[in-house]
Amino acid sequence: MKGIKWNKGGVVVIYRVKTYKVSEENLELFNEFFLQYLFPNQINHGSHLIGRWVNSYKNKVTAIWAYENLDHYEEIERKIRQTKMHEEAKKRKKELPELFISSSQEFWEMTGDYKEKERDSSETVDI
Template identity: 55%
Template sequence: MIYRRKTYKIKPEKLNDFNQFFHRYLYPNQLNHGAKLIGRWVNEAEDEITAIWEYESKEQYEAIEQGIRGSELHEKAQQRRRELGNLYIESRQDFLTSTLNCDSKVK
């Protein structure tokens, strides 16, 4: 398994708009293409949202992303984003692997 950590830096006043957009467009599209959301959180200052997604492999992630980008819901989401303006200031993502099933022993 691999995990994708996606973090968005937002303006606190955009939190509700961003959450509504996520739940209406992003989350259903991810689920429809096989992604699994582990969790999604906002920090105390409400200026950063972090989501953790689980995939069997990097190849599965890439296949899911390709499917999403070719979907009708993705097109609708892009149109809605243009209407809403900037929902976030910046985003970043990285991939994580678990250390719980690691072969090395803790000393």
């Protein structure tokens, strides 16, 4: 894939940025569903969660996942779709109120290898 950066170990790293538009009243339910079904199934098949955030309005949730490359992502997704947990999640989702209004995802790559300079522990930093 053109333009992908290589990390020091020689492995291509891409990031899947998945954003959900949610209703504030179902945010907690959506978080519970994520923790019970989505997170463990992804982790058990090789995904790496960088982080998951909600905006200040509590109407958007964004998760960032790391993969070696698109083939790695597609392989994990293929395996997940074949699991019992995936089938249980689909069934459970039908029983619940609408967990999210819409979702989108993009694949991102790093633009460089950036490091902050190390500071002496006695140094203060004004923010």
